[in-house]
Amino acid sequence: MAEALILENFELDCGTNNRNHHTSEAGCSRLIVRRGQAFDIKLQFSPRGYEEGVDQLSLFAQTGPCPSEDFGTEAHIKVTDSLQEGEWSAAISSVDGENLVLSIISPPDARIGKYALSLETSTGIEENSCNLGEFFLLFNPWCPEDSVYMENDEERTEYVVTQHGIIFQGTKDSIDFVPWNFGQFEDSILDAALEVLDKNPKFFEDSTTDCTQRNDPVYISRVVSAMVNCNDDNGILQGRWDNRYTDGVSPMTWIGSVDILRRWKKFQCQAVRYGQCWVFAAVACSVLRCLGIPARVVTNFNSAHDTNSNLVIEQYWDEHGTKQNKHRDMIWNFHCWVEAWMNRLDLPEGYDGWQVIDPTPQEKSDGVYCCGPAPVLAIKEGDLAINYDVPFVFAEVNADVVCYVEQKDGTVRKTKYTSQVGQNISTKAVGKDSREDITHNYKYPEDSEDERRVFEKANQHASVPREPTEKVPHAVDMKIKVPEKTEKGSDFDVFAVISNNTAEEKECRLTMCARPTSYTGEVGPECGMKDLLNLNLEANSEKAVPMKVLYEKYGSTLTQDNMIKVVALLHDKSTEDILLAVRDLHVKNPSVKVRVLGEPKQQKKLVAELSIINPLTEPLEGCSFTAEGAGLTDGIVVKELDGCIEPGQEAKVRVDLMPQLSGLCKLVVDFESNHLQGVKGYRNIIIAPLPK
Structure with missing residues (x-):
């Protein structure tokens, strides 16, 4: 009778496996591997070694609270002579004594x-079983058979490995x-990402079905979209847009996802206060990359x-250029979402690739505040009938x-106004910090035959079909011109530039006003005004009418978005036409300078010097x-300054x-004070490796 085969020791070889599976930046204390790719473990037996033909080895891999082979959450793996790709498989790679x-x-x-x-x-005659510990299995963009496979290295x-990036804001x-x-590879972030899955309502309703669907990036991304906001669940972030953040953290202050995810996990999944669209998007991007989905x-x-799904944004203004809240329709200066890369096995052929996932809570999808993948x-x-939420993103x-302009007598007149939504759609370029314009991925060129074709197709799905917009030249045109540099603390002039394209002299009334605004369009008190009655x-002439915007007027009411909305209304007295021009002006913060002192080497102390000059007329x-x-x-580092910083x-x-x-690593910096908030800076630092 053969002597029992007893496992004396084992090693999951986390260092080598994690390097091979592109997860080594998460450390070597835990085994983190990707599906569809082999990994090795080392076993030591005693008092004798493995004997072929005598000993049989099997492995059991289980995930979820109720593992089941029928539901794909348990695998019984017999050890054979060679690996069988496409299924759970194990093979002896080498034998050396014990x-x-x-x-x-x-x-x-x-x-x-x-x-x-x-291991069994x-x-x-005799069987033995022992626990080999745990491992984490992620999506694999390096595996051609994985539904998140991305060919370009x-x-x-x-989109998977890089832990830093650039997000675009402004106008x-x-x-x-x-x-x-x-x-995404920082300590505890993988645990937080998996907790996002385990805290979603679908898991509580039916954990078996939920875990069974965790092979599908479509399902996972939809869960992440819902769980990054807290509107329906124990989600990560609470949104707030009213400029009152004293009981939490201003959305403008965040410089990364790590602190947010750690706070959420540390405090038993209580929503972190507060987020806005780019924070929601960035946290979702971190979670998706952590799980192995390119994002x-x-x-x-x-x-x-x-x-109201009619593909029309209707806005009402009064005679003084103040927007009226008659409809919920809005135009934000910018809005951020995430794109995730995957094959859409649930759709007809042709819809693979980038998918929009938007975790900012705006509208419900299947009864939940989530959006995508579209x-x-x-x-x-x-193609508005395609899942998920394509009409909303379209x-x-x-x-x-x-x-429309509502006049004093209560009458409402449609204005001549040209505004195009969906402009300069942007993402960080691959391998560098510059902006890549991807507008062409979302829409065809204005006035092209393809644009007309898409309009007619989409219009069939609108709740109220719209008529195509006729583009006719205006007898009078107006646009708002702003200076190239508008720095916080300075005064500046904005101009209404009016063109009379007719052979007749025109008598008009021009009303201009400026108000601080949030990026979502909410406006504050007037900080500039001009009313020319005649x-x-x-x-056939052009005239530029200036209006001064003073820091002493806008400084105390500017929101942390640093934006001013300039509105001009021109009343043509001969035709009774009303012309509207709107421009959002972005007031620039000063820059935070980051200097690196010393030679950047791995595991060697380095010093960064952070500085900023007060550009305002009052102390900070x-x-x-x-x-x-x-x-x-190791997480965030906060340095508080004593006293105040005088002007200059x-x-x-x-x-x-x-x-x-x-x-390449990126040090990201935020500066806060009573009069300057959300001031950002960064420095790319190339760290030399340890000598071999």
């Missing part, structure tokens, strides 16, 4: 999550670069919110804008710098860094 190396592979459509792994040995690096005419630390943050400028190609082609980039326009109080960077800091004075602090990773 030591044995096993190779294990999962199918490319395996359920992701945390697995328990155990049998001599035909540079894109895989950018379509003044685009701002905001750095962000995604930190990127996208910004849509002049983003429409069509509440194929970008379906949006471009106007309207965000394609809706028409119709404006403005004469010579025939309550000043602090916050810095973080994946592989550079420099605020400066130093931050100690201890680089844990080699290669």
Whole structure:
């Protein structure tokens, strides 16, 4: 009778396996592998080694609270001579006395999550079982059979492995670069990402069915979209847009997802206060990348919110240029969402690739505040019947804008107004910090035959079909011109530039006003006004009418979005036509400078010097710098300054860094004070590796 085969020791070889599976930046203390790709474990037996033909080895891999082979959450894996790709399989890689190396592979459509792994040995007479610990299984963009496979290696690096990025804000005419630390491989982030799945209502309703569907990136991305906001569940972030954040953290203050996800997990999944669209999108991007789904943050400028599904945004204004809240339809200066890369096995052929996933809670989808995944190609082609939520995203980039002016006598007149939604759709370029314009992915060129074709197709699904907009030249045109530089603390002039394209002199009334505004369009008190009752326009001429905007007027009422809405209304007295021009002006913050002192080397102390000059006419109080960077800091580092920073004075602090990773890292910085908030800066640092 053969002596029992007893496992004396085992090693999951996390270091080698994690490097091979592109997860080594998460450390080597836990085994984190990707589906459809083999990994090795080392076994040591005693008092004798493995004997072929005598000993039989089997592995059990289980995930979820109720593992089941029928539901794909349990695998019984017999160890054979060679791996069988496409299924759970294990094979002996090498035998050396008492030591044995096993190779294990999962199918490319395996359920992701945390697995328990155990070994069963049998001599035909005696059986033994032992626990080998746990491993984490993720999606695999490197595996051609995985539904998230991405062929281009540079894109895989950018959208899965890179832990930092750039998010675009501002206005379509003044685009701002905001750095962000995604930190998907930082400590505890994988645990938080898996907790997102385990805290979703579908898991509580039916954990077996929920875990069974965790092989599908469509299902996972839909859960993530719903769970990043807290409107229906124990979601990560609470949204707020009213500029009152004293009982939490202002959305403008965040510089990364790591602190948000750690707070959510630490405090038993209580929603973190507060988020707005780019924060929701960035956190979703971190979770998706962490789970292995390629993802990127996208910004849509002049983003429409069509509440009644008629593909038209209707706006009402009074005679003084004040917007009236008669409809819920809105146009945001910008709106951020996530694109995730996947094959759509649930759809007809042709809708693979980038999918829009929007976790900002705006409208319900299947009774839940989530949006997507909506194929970008379906949006471009106007295929509004395709899942999920294509009509909503289509309207965000394609809706028409119709404006009305309500006069003193109560009559309402439609105005001549040209505004295009869905402008300068932007994402970070691959491998560099510049902006890539991807508008062409979402829509065809204006006035092209393809645009007309898509309009007619999409119009069939609108709740109220719209008539195509006729583009006719105006007898009188008007646009608002703003200076190239509008820095916080300075005064500046804005101009209404009016063109009389007729052979007749025109007598008009011009009303101009400026008001601080949030990026969602909510306006504050007047900070600039001009009312010309009798403005004469010579025939075939152009006239520029200035209006001064003073810091002493806008400074105290400017929101943290740093935007001012300028509205001009021109009444043509001869035709009774009303012309409307609107422009959102982005007031620039000063820059935070980041200097690196010392030679950047892995596991060697490094110092970063952070500084900013007060550009305002009043002192800054309550000043602090916050810095973080994946592989550079252990979470966020906060440096508070004593006293106040006088006008023109420099605020400066130093931050100690201890680089844990080699290669390109990004130190992201935020500066806060009573009069300057959400001021960002960053520095790319290339860390030399440890000598071999």
